[in-house]
Amino acid sequence: MSTAPFGSWDSPITAAHVAAGSEPIQRARFAGEAIWYSQRISDEEGRTGIFVSRTGRFGDGELVLPCGHNARSRVHEYGGGAWEIDGPSGTLYFVNATDQRVHALDTTDPGARPVPLTPATRSTVRYGDLVLSGDRLLAVRESHRAPGEVHRSIVAIETGGPDAGALVTLAEGPHFLAWPRISPDGRHLSFVGWDHPHMPWDETRVYIQELSEGRPVGPAVAIFGRAEESVLQPEWLGSSTLVVSADRTGWWELYRLDVPTFLARCRGEAGARPAEEVPLLSTDGEIGGPLWSLGDRWHLPVEHGNRILAESRYGTSSLVWSDVRTGEHRMIDCGLTSFSIQDYREGTALLVGGSAHRVSGLYTFELASGELSPVALSNARLAHADHYPTAELREFDGVPAVVYPPRSPGFSGPAGEVPPYVAFVHGGPTGQAVPMVSAHHAFFTSRGIGVVDVNYGGSTGYGRAYRNRLRGQWGIVDVQDTVTVLRGLAAAGEADPDRLAISGGSAGGWTVLNALTTTTDFACGASYYGVAELTRFVTETHDFESHYIGTLVGPLPESAEIYEERAPLNRLDALSAPVAVFHGALDTVVPQSQTRRLVAALERLDLPFVAKVYPRESHGFVRPENLIDSLETELGFYGRIMGFDTPGIRRVHLRGRGR
Structure with missing residues (x-):
């Protein structure tokens, strides 16, 4: 084994390896005897096949979606539910990224x-959350009628016969809609809805739309949910009973609802029985997450x-099998x-996931035998x-983290030298870091650079109280928790x-910029598509998150001064390290x-920085050439600032002072 400074170890894991391994699986279903799934294709410009x-x-x-088509919805910009398969006919329904048509x-x-x-609209009308219901395809339709004017509804699309493509609006009302489901007897449509300023993990309600011969009767009625409660994923257990996930105890748990009773209460019918939710499944974790x-x-x-069948999560996930009766x-x-x-079929669960020792992917799990394939x-x-690190679940003064120490079969650091570390800050900020087999992290650890993922206050998977720690404190609690973890590693001599x-992306990029302008703990930082200021951001971002800052920082106009004070852009004179x-x-x-x-602003103040803008990327990079360039630039930047060689990586040139 050779001895070399931490950060400068030779590694066979290249940025190209990372880009080639960035092919997440987003959705999977059983249909007939087959398994259908969607996955990013790195060799085809990152399209979803x-x-x-x-x-x-x-x-x-076998790839069935032809070249030139990309299954991706832009409803809420983040999309989801972009395809559905009809097993008996073999017909695949999907939203194409370029035109947003079904x-x-x-x-x-x-x-x-x-x-x-669906008609051509130049992507002004979008569809997502597709689900088949008989001969019709249910979807959330999002219509952009004018700048800043967005309307959403649940529609049914005829899939066959002379009326193929005909649309019927089934429900509307709340500004945001999700999980359209028609009861087995066809009499009710259930869905979740919410309005600004809430996000779906803050406050939502379950709605019921009565149907007659497939058409709506009267307006949709909110039957379940209350202030400061997130209700998720209503599913029909039978023609009159729903199961939902709600966090009224502070943890997302399952409840059973008798729909006729709740509807009678909402209508104020005389003699109606009390409408009460029935606790159905409570675990030591959460059965729910950020939508x-x-x-x-x-x-x-x-x-x-x-x-x-349920997933319960507290830091990590467990599979739960529950008897409703x-x-x-x-x-x-x-x-x-x-x-x-x-999905589930005849004793077999279809799961997308991974672990510290299993590569993330699509697996079948036989419940009786315990076989995972x-x-x-x-x-x-x-x-x-053999160059991949082993994830370690740790906690530092109450802050959960996942630590990946440096690892190489061919190198060790010099005696007495301690490795550099990079804290990766997840986005959301309601995301959650979990132990995983990560080519991205191995790119750093195999070169002698430690990595730690921080689940700062605001992360999901630890209950509402932990999630709410970030309310009004975005840019403060997230920074403090990240600093706590890194100081803990340093104090332990690691x-x-x-x-x-x-380093962080999106909301994580905001944390990076705040950390570099409010603390002196970091030698440098990397912000990927991060928020730099708030006042103009809330007018320029998309509809889904346009009021989110009101919860994370404070509502306008009363918090306008805090928006200016909290913005890293406005305190670059305190920037403590290159970025x-x-x-x-x-x-968008x-x-x-x-x-x-x-x-x-960095140029005006002559501060040291590196900046890269990629013309054909949106929020979250998918094109291999850009994944490679950004990762190599980030590593070269760390080497330049923290004083170690980066073999095989071109020298990074700084702009501003110190270049």
């Missing part, structure tokens, strides 16, 4: 091409509504410590596994206190204007 595995064996996936593809005909079902992508699932009624449940070790439930992996080309870096910024020119969530203003 749809695959079918007819055997369920690893490596047997298309149908006959996958039984090798020569078939996608046929649009960033439409169609997310944390529980699934199975076995004709007599059983429930008796209330009994048991925890099942499925071999994954972070996962989402996709991969179908497709997000990094099927993983190489040099990290060099003079060589600490911080690297990366942004996509097509970003955090517009590129945020980075333009930041760069202009």
Whole structure:
């Protein structure tokens, strides 16, 4: 074994390896005897393809979505629920990214091409959260009628016969809508709705729309939910009973609702029975999470509504099997410590997830035998596994973190030298870091740079109280918690206190910029498409998050002064370390204007920085060439600032003072 300074170790894990392994699986379903799933294709400019595995064996996936099509919805900008498969007919329905129209593809005909079902609107009308209900396709429709004017509704799209493509509006009312589900008898449509200024993890309600012959009768009625309560994912157990997830105890738990009773109470019917939710499943964790992508699932009624399969999370995930009739449940070790439930069929669960020792991907899990089998992996080309770090769940003064120490089979650091560390700050800010097999993290740790993921106050997976720690404190609590973790590593002699870096994207980028302007703990930082100021941001960002800052910092106009005070852009004179910024020119969530203003101020003050803008990227990079360039630039930047060589990485040139 060779000895070399931490950060300068030779590593076979290149940025190209990381880009090639950035192929997450977003959604999966059983249909007939096959398994269908969507996955990013790095070799095709990062488009999302749809695959079918007819055997369920690893490596047997067949790409069915033709080139030139990209299954991605832009409802809420983050999309979700962009496709659905009709097993009996083999027809695939999907939202195409370029025009946001719903298309149908006959996958039984090798020569078939996608046929649009919905009108051309130049993407001013978008669809998401697709789910089949008989011969109709339910969807959340988002209409951009004028700048700043957005309207949403739940629609049913006819899928066959002479009326194919015809739309019927089933429900509207709340500004935001999710999880449209029609009861087995066809008499009721359930969904979740909420309005500004709330986000779906803050306050939502369950609505019921009565139907007659597939058409709405009267307005939708809110039957369940209250102030400061997030209600998620209503699913029908039978024609009159719903199961929902709600956090009224401070933790997302499952409840059963008798819909006719709740409707009678809402109508004020004389003699109506008291409408009370029935606790159905409570665990030591949360059965729910932040709804960033439409169609997310944390529980699934199975076995004709007599059983429930659920994911319970407290830091890591557990699979739960519950008997609806008796209330009994048991925890099942499925071999994954972070996962989402996709589907279930005859004793087999379909899961997307991973662990500290299993690559993230799509797996089948046999409940009776406990057998876990991969179908497709997000990094099927993983190489040099002996260079990958092992994740360690740690806690520092009450702040959960996942630590990845440096690891290389060929190198060790000099005696007495302590490694540099990078804290990666997740976005959201309601995200959650979990132990995983990460090519991205291995890119750093295999070179002798430690990595730590911080679950700062505001993260999900630890209950509402922990999530609410960030209310009014964004840019303060997140920074303090990150500093706490890194100081803890330094105090333990595991990290060099003079060589600490911080990196994050989106909301995490805001934390980076605040950390560099309010503390002196960091040698440098990297902000990916991060928020730099608030006053103009709230007028420029998209509708879904346009009032989010009111919760994270404070409502306007009374908090206008705090917006100015809290913004890193306005206190760059206190910038304690060089910064690297990366942004996509097509970003509509955090517009590129945020980075333009930041760069202009850095240049005006002659402060040291690196800036990269990628013309064909939006919020979250997907194109391999940009993933490679940004990652190599970030590593080279760390080496330049923290004083170690980066073999195989070109020298990074700073702009401003110190270049």
